Structure formats: C-alpha cells, structure tokens
Amino acid sequence: xxxxxxxxxxxxxxxxxxxxxxxxxxxxxxxxxxxxxxxxxxxxxxxxxxxxxxxxxxxxxxxxxxxxxxxxxxxxxxxxxxxxxxxxxxxxxxxxxxxxxxxxxxxxxxxxxxxxxxxxxxxxxxxxxxxxxxxxxxxxxxxxxxxxxxxxxxxxxxxxxxxxxxxxxxxxxxxxxxxxxxxxxxxxxxxxxxxxxxxxxxxxxxxxxxxxxxxxxxxxxxxxxxxxxxxxxxxxxxxxxxxxxxxxxxxxxxxxxxxxxxxxxxxxxxxxxxxxxxxxxxxxxxxxxxxxxxxxxxxxxxxxxxxxxxxxxxxxxxxxxxxxxxxxxxxxxxxxxxxxxxxxxxxxxxxxxxxxxxxxxxxxxxxxxxxxxxxxxxxxxxxxxxxxxxxxxxxxxxxxxxxxxxxxxxxxxxxxxxxxxxxxxxxxxxxxxxxxxxxxxxxxxxxxxxxxxxxxxxxxxxxxxxxxxxxxxxxxxxxxxxxxxxxxxxxxxxxxxxxxxxxxxxxxxxxxxxxxxxxxxxxxxxxxxxxxxxxxxxxxxxxxxxxxxxxxxxxxxxxxxxxxxxxxxxxxxxxxxxxxxxxxxxxxxxxxxxxxxxxxxxxxxxxxxxxxxxxxx
Amino acid sequence: xxxxxxxxxxxxxxxxxxxxxxxxxxxxxxxxxxxxxxxxxxxxxxxxxxxxxxxxxxxxxxxxxxxxxxxxxxxxxxxxxxxxxxxxxxxxxxxxxxxxxxxxxxxxxxxxxxxxxxxxxxxxxxxxxxxxxxxxxxxxxxxxxxxxxxxxxxxxxxxxxxxxxxxxxxxxxxxxxxxxxxxxxxxxxxxxxxxxxxxxxxxxxxxxxxxxxxxxxxxxxxxxxxxxxxxxxxxxxxxxxxxxxxxxxxxxxxxxxxxxxxxxxxxxxxxxxxxxxxxxxxxxxxxxxxxxxxxxxxxxxxxxxxxxxxxxxxxxxxxxxxxxxxxxxxxxxxxxxxxxxxxxxxxxxxxxxxxxxxxxxxxxxxxx
Numbered sequence: 001x002x003x004x005x006x007x008x009x010x011x012x013x014x015x016x017x018x019x020x021x022x023x024x025x026x027x028x029x030x031x032x033x034x035x036x037x038x039x040x041x042x043x044x045x046x047x048x049x050x051x052x053x054x055x056x057x058x059x060x061x062x063x064x065x066x067x068x069x070x071x072x073x074x075x076x077x078x079x080x081x082x083x084x085x086x087x088x089x090x091x092x093x094x095x096x097x098x099x100x101x102x103x104x105x106x107x108x109x110x111x112x113x114x115x116x117x118x119x120x121x122x123x124x125x126x127x128x129x130x131x132x133x134x135x136x137x138x139x140x141x142x143x144x145x146x147x148x149x150x151x152x153x154x155x156x157x158x159x160x161x162x163x164x165x166x167x168x169x170x171x172x173x174x175x176x177x178x179x180x181x182x183x184x185x186x187x188x189x190x191x192x193x194x195x196x197x198x199x200x201x202x203x204x205x206x207x208x209x210x211x212x213x214x215x216x217x218x219x220x221x222x223x224x225x226x227x228x229x230x231x232x233x234x235x236x237x238x239x240x241x242x243x244x245x246x247x248x249x250x251x252x253x254x255x256x257x258x259x260x261x262x263x264x265x266x267x268x269x270x271x272x273x274x275x276x277x278x279x280x281x282x283x284x285x286x287x288x289x290x291x292x293x294x295x296x297x298x299x300x301x302x303x304x305x306x307x308x309x310x311x312x313x314x315x316x317x318x319x320x321x322x323x324x325x326x327x328x329x330x331x332x333x334x335x336x337x338x339x340x341x342x343x344x345x346x347x348x349x350x351x352x353x354x355x356x357x358x359x360x361x362x363x364x365x366x367x368x369x370x371x372x373x374x375x376x377x378x379x380x381x382x383x384x385x386x387x388x389x390x391x392x393x394x395x396x397x398x399x400x401x402x403x404x405x406x407x408x409x410x411x412x413x414x415x416x417x418x419x420x421x422x423x424x425x426x427x428x429x430x431x432x433x434x435x436x437x438x439x440x441x442x443x444x445x446x447x448x449x450x451x452x453x454x455x456x457x458x459x460x461x462x463x464x465x466x467x468x469x470x471x472x473x474x475x476x477x478x479x480x481x482x483x484x485x486x487x488x489x490x491x492x493x494x495x496x497x498x499x500x501x502x503x504x505x506x507x508x509x510x511x512x513x514x515x516x517x518x519x520x521x522x523x524x525x526x527x528x529x530x531x532x533x534x535x536x537x538x539x540x541x542x543x544x545x546x547x548x549x550x551x552x553x554x555x556x557x558x559x560x561x562x563x564x565x566x567x568x569x570x571x572x573x574x575x576x577x578x579x580x581x582x583x584x585x586x587x588x589x590x591x592x593x594x595x596x597x598x599x600x601x602x603x604x605x606x607x608x609x610x611x612x613x614x615x616x617x
Numbered sequence: 618x619x620x621x622x623x624x625x626x627x628x629x630x631x632x633x634x635x636x637x638x639x640x641x642x643x644x645x646x647x648x649x650x651x652x653x654x655x656x657x658x659x660x661x662x663x664x665x666x667x668x669x670x671x672x673x674x675x676x677x678x679x680x681x682x683x684x685x686x687x688x689x690x691x692x693x694x695x696x697x698x699x700x701x702x703x704x705x706x707x708x709x710x711x712x713x714x715x716x717x718x719x720x721x722x723x724x725x726x727x728x729x730x731x732x733x734x735x736x737x738x739x740x741x742x743x744x745x746x747x748x749x750x751x752x753x754x755x756x757x758x759x760x761x762x763x764x765x766x767x768x769x770x771x772x773x774x775x776x777x778x779x780x781x782x783x784x785x786x787x788x789x790x791x792x793x794x795x796x797x798x799x800x801x802x803x804x805x806x807x808x809x810x811x812x813x814x815x816x817x818x819x820x821x822x823x824x825x826x827x828x829x830x831x832x833x834x835x836x837x838x839x840x841x842x843x844x845x846x847x848x849x850x851x852x853x854x855x856x857x858x859x860x861x862x863x864x865x866x867x868x869x870x871x872x873x874x875x876x877x878x879x880x881x882x883x884x885x886x887x888x889x890x891x892x893x894x895x896x897x898x899x900x901x902x903x904x905x906x907x908x909x910x911x912x913x914x915x916x917x918x919x920x921x922x923x924x925x926x927x928x929x930x931x932x933x934x935x936x937x938x939x940x941x942x943x944x945x946x947x948x949x950x951x952x953x954x955x956x957x958x959x960x961x962x963x964x965x966x967x968x969x970x971x972x973x974x975x976x977x978x979x980x981x982x983x984x985x
Contacts, residue, residue, distance in 0.1 A: 050894065051892070051895055051897075052894060052897055241893045242893065242894075426897070427895070427897050427899070497962070500958065500962045500965075503958055510948055510950075511950030512950065513732070516654075516662075516663050521650070522651075528640050528643060532641065535633050539637070541637065568651070
C-alpha cells in the first residue's frame with residue numbers, strides 16, 4: 001500500500017511555515033554571540049552623552065562608522081568587525097585603528113589630491129590620509145568660500161572629507177588622556193599627590209614635586225578638553241552635566257572625589273594596551289554594575305537602544321517586503337491562492353517588525369514618530385503599508401500586498417540612505433520642540449504622503465495591466481477604481497488637515513499662518529492635486545483611466561514636495577548627498593511620466609495588439 | 618434673454634471646469650513662485666507672484682502678463698466658490714456636508730486676503746537693560762523729519778518711502794520747507810567724497826533673505842525756490858543730519874518705518890540654552906517688563922519659543938537674538954484677521970465629518 005501524500009494539505013500550511021521561518025531568522029539576530037576575547041558587545045552598552053542626548057556607545061560607534069564609511073560594520077583582514085569593536089580600537093589603540101579602511105572617498109579628484117589613482121578600492125585608512133591633512137584643510141577652507149549651490153564635485157567632496165577627518169579626530173581624542181601611559185597608575189598617583197598636599201599644608205603647594213607632577217597630569221588631561229566627540233563620565237554631582245574624560249581630573253578637584261567612570265575607563269585603556277581581554281571584560285562589567293546601582297534608568301535606556309540598534313528592525317522589514325513582493329508576483333503568475341495568503345501573512349509580519357521599530361523609536365526618543373527627514377521616510381513607509389494591508393483585507397486580489405511591499409521597500413531604502421547623515425535620533429531645534437504639533441501636523445502630513453504614494457502605486461498597477469493585458473477585465477478595473485477613489489478621498493482629508501495644522505503651528509510660533517515657504521507650497525500643491533482629482537472625477541471631466549493617470553502624477557508631486565523642496569537651497573544648508581538624491585528624483589519622475597504615457601495609448605491600438613498576440617500564439 | 622444669459626454665466630462660474638481652472642492656475646503659480654524664490658529671494662518672489670495681480674514678463678519693451686497673480690487668483694477662487702455654493706449645492710441634504718466644507722474654504726481664502734491687506738509685521742530689538750517703545754518694519758522705510766519741542770519732546774513728520782521717487786517735490790504740511798528728491802536708489806553703496814556727503818553708487822536689489830537693501834537718496838531741502846541744503850540719506854547712515862529754517866532746528870534721517878507703541882517693554886534678562894556638547898538651540902527666553910502709562914499696567918512677562926506675549930491687539934514672538942546673548946529680537950504681529958484660519962479649519966472639518974456621516978448612513982439605509 002502506498003501512502004498518498006496530500007500535497008494540497010501541505011501547501012495550505014505554507015503561510016504559517018514561512019512566517020515561522022522568518023520569525024526564527026529575526027530571533028537569531030537578537031541573540032548576542034558570546035565573544036571570545038574583548039567583550040565589545042558589553043562595551044557597546046555603556047551610556048555616554050553625545051550630540052546633546054544620552055545614548056549607548058553602540059550608537060556613537062554605528063553612527064560614526066556610517067558617516068565615515070557608509071556601513072555599520074568594518075572589514076579587517078577578511079573578518080567583519082562590529083562598529084563598537086572598531087570604536088574600542090579607535091579609543092584605546094589608535095595606531096592600530098589608523099590602518100583600518102574607514103574613509104570612504106568617491107570623488108576621483110579628491111583621490112588625486114591624496115595621490116591615489118582611481119581603483120576598485122573605495123575606503124582608505126587614516127594612515128594614507130595623514131600626510132595630507134593640512135592640504136585637505138586648506139582646500140576645504142577654500143571650497144567653503146564658494147556658495148554651496150555652486151560648488152563643484154571636488155569642492156563638496158573635499159569638504160566632506162575634512163568633516164570626516166574632524167569626526168575621526170574627535171573620536172580618538174575622547175579618550176586621548178588615558179592612552180600611551182599606565183592610566184590607572186597615573187590616576188592613583190594623582191590621588192596620592194593630592195592626599196600629600198592635604199595632609200601637609202605647610203609645604204608650599206606650588207613648588208613641591210607632587211604638586212608639579214599633579215599640575216602636569218592635569219594639564220595633559222585638559223589639553224584634550226573641548227575636542228571630545230562624546231562624554232562618558234556621568235554627572236559627578238546633582239546639577240552638573242556629563243563630562244568628557246579630559247575634564248575628569250578637574251572634576252576631581254572641584255567635587256572632592258574621583259568621578260565615577262574615570263578609573264573604569266583607565267582600566268579599560270590599560271587592559272587594551274596590555275592586550276588582556278580578561279582585565280578589559282572585568283573593567284567593563286564592573287563599571288556597568290556600578291552604573292546600574294547609581295543610574296539604573298540611564299543604563300536600561302541605553303541597553304534598550306543597543307538592542308534596537310542590533311535588531312535593525314527597518315532593515316529587516318525592508319528585506320521581508322522584498323519577499324512579499326516576490327510572493328505576490330508568483331501568485332499572479334501561477335494563480336495559486338496559497339501564495340497570496342503567504343504573501344499577506346509575511347506582509348503582516350513585516351508590518352509588525354516595522355511597527356515595533358517605530359514604537360521603540362518613540363519610546364527611546366520620547367517624541368512622536370516623525371522628527372526629521374529620516375523618520376519621515378520610515379513613517380511614510382509604515383503608513384503606506386498600513387493602507388496596503390487594508391486594501392488587501394477588503395479586496396483580496398494581491399494588489400494591496402504588492403503596493404504595500406513596493407512602497408514600504410522603496411521608502412525604507414530612502415531612509416537607509418538618509419541615515420548616513422548622522423544620529424537619526426538627534427535633538428530637535430528649539431522652534432520645532434513641541435510634541436503636540438509634531439504629533440498632529442507632522443503625522444497628518446506624513447500620512448498624507450503615504451496615501452498619495454499608495455494611490456499612485458495602484459494607478460501604476462492599473463496602467464501597466466491595461467497596457468500589457470495582464471489579467472485585464474471589467475472586474476479588475478472596478479476594483480482598482482474603487483481603491484483609488486477611496487484613497488484619494490483619504491489623502492485629500494489628511495493633506496488638507498495636515499497643511500492647515502502646519503499653518504496654525506506657524507501662527508502660534510511666529511504669527512504668520514502662511515509664509516509661502518517652499519515646504520508649505522509643496523504641501524499646498526499636494527492638497528490642490530487631490531482636490532483636482534476629486535473634482536475632475538465628480539464633474540466627469542476625467543474618466544476612470546484619467547483618474548489613474550492623475551494618481552500616478554500625484555507620485556511626482558508628492559516626491560517633489562517631500563524631497564524636491566529641500567534641494568532648492570532657499571535658506572537651507574546644502575547636504576552633500578543631495579546631489580545623488582537629485583539624480584534619483586529625476587529618474588523617479590521620468591519613470592512615472594513613462595507610466596503615465598502608457599495611459600495615452602488608445603484603446604483601439606491595445607485591442608489590435610491583443611488580437612495579434614492571440615493569433616500568433 | 619438677459620436673465621438666461623446671466624444664469625448661464627453664473628452657472629459656468631460655479632462649474633467644475635472653472636474650479637479646475639482655478640486650481641490648475643494656482644498650482645502653476647505656486648510652482649513658478651517657489652522656483653523663483655531660489656533665484657530672487659523670498660520677499661521679491663512673494664511680491665512678484667503672490668502679492669500681485671498679474672505675473673508679467675518683459676517682451677521687447679512691453680510687459681506681457683503671463684499668469685494671474687496671487688491676488689487675482691484669490692478673487693477667482695472666491696467667485697468660483699460663491700457661485701458654486703449658489704448654483705450647485707443649494708441646500709440639498711445630500712451634499713450638505715460638502716456645502717459646509719466649501720464655506721470653510723471661502724472663509725480661509727477671504728481671511729488670507731484680509732491678512733494680506735491688514736496685517737502688520739515688524740521687528741523689535743531690545744538690548745539687555747534697555748527699554749523699547751517702538752517696532753521697526755523690515756521692508757518699509759520712512760524719511761523721518763523731526764523738530765525739537767520744548768520739554769524734551771519731538772515733533773515727528775514721517776514721509777513714507779513710497780513717496781520718495783526721483784525728481785519729485787514733497788510738500789510738507791505744517792512745515793516751512795519742502796523736499797525735492799534728486800536721486801533715489803532702492804539699494805546703493807556709499808563711497809566717501811561727494812559734494813553733499815558720500816557718493817551714491819547704485820546696486821541691484823539684494824536677493825539674499827538675510828539682508829536688507831541699503832536704500833539711499835539725495836535730497837534738497839527747499840524753502841520756496843531757495844535751496845537750504847543738500848543731504849544724502851541712507852539706511853546705512855543711522856546718524857541723523859541737522860539743518861535750520863527760520864531759526865528753528867530740524868533733523869532728517871532715512872530709517873526703517875517705526876510703529877510707536879502706547880506702552881514700553883524693558884528687557885530684563887535673556888537666556889539661550891543649547892543641548893550640552895552641541896550648539897543645537899534648546900530654548901531662547903526673554904524676560905521683559907511691560908509698562909503702560911495709560912492704563913497704569915506694570916508687569917513682567919516671559920517670551921520664549923512657541924510662547925508669545927499677546928497684548929493690546931499685538932503679539933510679540935521670540936524671533937532672534939544677537940550681540941553675544943545680550944540682544945533679544947522680537948517679531949511683532951498685528952493681524953485682525955488672525956482668527957479666520959482657525960475658524961475655517963473647524964468648519965471644513967465639520968463639513969467633512971457631516972458629509973462622511975451622511976453618506977455612511979445613507980448607504981446603511983439603502984442596504985437595509
């Protein structure tokens with residue numbers, strides 16, 4: 001007797017199986033591998049103050065490495081090194097770190113400045129740049145005299161390189177006083193010298209050898225004051241702020257005791273110098289324990305952020321969106337329902353990961369979800385996926401999943417590139433510092449962007465299916481038409497309310513409801529366009545196809561309002577990456593125009609083409 | 618026949634076509650104006666595109682209107698909205714929500730037009746410990762002619778900058794002399810060594826948003842046909858110049874237009890916080906003392922980001938600062954039409970909620 005394996009029964013379990021597989025993959029990334037040697041993973045959890053907010057060293061390391069090299073990990077001798085491990089070497093073994101390839105230089109003319117011909121290698125170590133730092137500085141000063149709009153590729157490139165060198169310098173100087181000597185011994189000697197002075201006030205304080213030695217060490221520390229990228233020493237007294245290592249000894253004199261952390265960092269420095277992993281790991285764990293006793297909330301907050309960094313929720317959900325899109329494409333090819341359900345299940349999982357990332361950001365920053373361009377990209381993706389899920393739930397044709405995955409993926413790629421500019425959880429400037437308006441106006445407008453992109457994506461589906469006769473039927477047309485109408489109504493409401501709320505915020509802040517600012521104008525264009533679509537449809541001036549073409553045009557207008565206005569340089573700084581971003585914007589606009597052009601192909605021509613293909617097949 | 622034509626005309630004004638034309642033209646204007654801002658600066662672009670009736674371009678010596686300007690379009694919108702409210706919506710219960718929404722938009726546009734005409738924006742810069750009792754317009758200038766009066770008072774005659782056109786004689790009532798404008802330049806550079814003072818060299822108007830044009834003029838003070846003196850006045854020349862007519866001493870200076878306030882503000886303290894280790898501003902705050910001699914009010918107030926001082930129909934916002942945190946600069950706004958956007962937003966939201974509910978309940982009824 002042969003056992004009949006019921007394939008169809010197995011197939012129905014596919015969605016669940018895929019979801020479990022992905023969950024396993026996500027969970028594996030959360031596990032931190034026990035590290036042989038130096039425990040960079042624990043070092044990463046140490047909270048420090050940088051850029052005005054308290055964050056784990058991991059964030060400082062990742063953001064810095066990202067800004068220097070464009071990646072969050074480093075390749076050294078065929079191995080992948082984490083950002084925190086790299087920062088460890090930067091701080092305590094700077095000579096070793098100087099040979100790591102971290103400086104990414106793309107511009108051939110800048111490479112020429114440092115005497116290198118353009119080749120396959122794109123990242124270079126500090127050692128290669130060291131002889132040219134003065135020249136780079138000089139060229140950058142000269143380049144800065146030119147208005148940012150008019151700068152050549154070389155000028156922008158050399159300014160970026162100079163900024164990178166400054167960041168590199170500041171990172172290394174954050175622990176400079178502890179490097180190149182027996183740091184713990186120096187601190188103990190300092191303490192003893194102070195003790196001598198306190199116990200024998202008769203001896204003239206300035207001339208004794210202890211006082212002189214003490215003064216020399218103090219000066220050596222203070223030389224690096226003001227040059228640190230981050231401040232690792234917690235406040236030595238209530239009301240004081242976090243301190244850089246350079247001010248550690250001054251704090252000792254001012255507050256009467258060695259600030260918490262100074263000795264620990266000295267121990268770490270010595271352990272690295274002596275290449276003793278055991279001593280280093282002990283110093284790190286002792287310090288974290290001491291901190292947990294004194295500042296438990298700070299440690300747990302920094303720990304959460306380190307987990308968030310490691311989890312990389314947006315990168316992960318971006319990858320899952322790709323799988324979703326592939327699954328829907330396969331569904332459309334093979335018409336197997338199980339594929340559609342798998343795609344939807346994976347979409348829900350990706351959305352959950354995406355949401356968890358956003359939620360963590362809100363908790364970590366203590367702010368509404370959208371605070372800068374990076375978070376706007378993440379949120380636009382989130383809103384779009386939300387709408388796509390709703391569409392799929394109602395209509396169940398696979399279109400909803402497909403547009404959700406496509407828009408989700410594209411916006412997260414954009415976000416990934418925006419993250420190259422620095423700390424994505426940076427502090428808000430004073431005038432933007434209002435949680436109420438950030439939660440209402442900004443969220444409304446961003447949801448408006450999401451819905452415009454979703455309606456545009458459905459419009460693309462309509463026009464492509466019509467032109468290439470992909471499952472083209474009256475029912476398909478009706479479904480897509482109802483989708484777009486519903487979403488455009490939604491867009492109209494949210495973009496209008498969002499724009500008016502922005503005006504009200506401006507009125508409350510500086511007394512002017514409408515200032516014809518490019519960003520305001522961009523929002524106004526989106527509102528007008530959604531209203532035009534609705535009026536054209538109601539007045540029967542645009543038919544079903546016309547509405548779809550207008551919806552795709554909405555993509556162009558929204559992209560222009562979101563990014564294009566930043567590129568006008570009206571009273572804004574020019575960002576180096578904006579040149580590349582401008583190229584991509586142009587490519588995007590052209591692609592949308594091409595798709596709109598598909599709509600102009602007359603019905604008759606399409607019918608003839610269909611007949612011809614039917615006859616030949 | 619006439620009434621039929623009138624009705625037809627009215628209906629076309631209220632038609633969807635006309636509303637689409639209004640919207641489309643507005644979009645074109647906004648795109649053109651925004652792109653122009655990058656080249657000519659915000660203020661010039663606004664004046665050319667949004668605060669005008671027509672946007673023109675020069676073709677062979679003629680001014681050819683290319684687009685309707687912001688003011689014209691606002692008028693067209695109001696026309697379209699009011700016509701459609703009458704001809705299309707009536708008071709049909711089906712579209713009542715939309716009718717309310719369109720009323721809200723009408724109020725919004727009307728309000729913005731009123732703001733354009735009535736609002737007054739100026740700046741007030743006060744140094745720590747000093748008292749200010751006037752604010753200055755950023756863009757409007759005045760020629761200030763002052764005469765000392767007994768008792769430490771001054772008589773001020775203010776000539777609006779718009780009257781200063783070349784080769785024009787300005788008669789001053791109550792004063793025994795007139796002013797003849799020999800030269801006038803919107804933006805100029807002053808170089809030493811002219812007959813009546815510095816040499817004025819014309820410059821093109823600035824398109825940098827952070828700079829103001831250095832407006833300059835060469836004036837003649839005339840008593841009848843006799844020339845009492847020739848003076849060069851300019852915004853950069855803050856020192857006023859003296860002359861005498863019939864034994865009376867007068868002073869003259871070109872300055873940004875002042876709005877004198879019936880009360881005064883004294884800057885007691887200014888704080889500027891940054892996030893530690895950065896120069897990202899966290900907060901600016903000014904502590905001021907308000908003194909109103911008419912009402913006898915004398916109190917302290919705190920003005921900081923997103924928290925202005927509202928007093929006597931004016932609002933004082935913390936705008937900027939300078940001189941190493943010893944100078945605080947306020948934006949002073951007087952706008953009687955300020956309530957219209959709030960009202961409009963509420964009405965539009967109400968209308969949308971109404972429309973949605975009406976449609977929702979209607980479909981529920983139909984399916985039952």
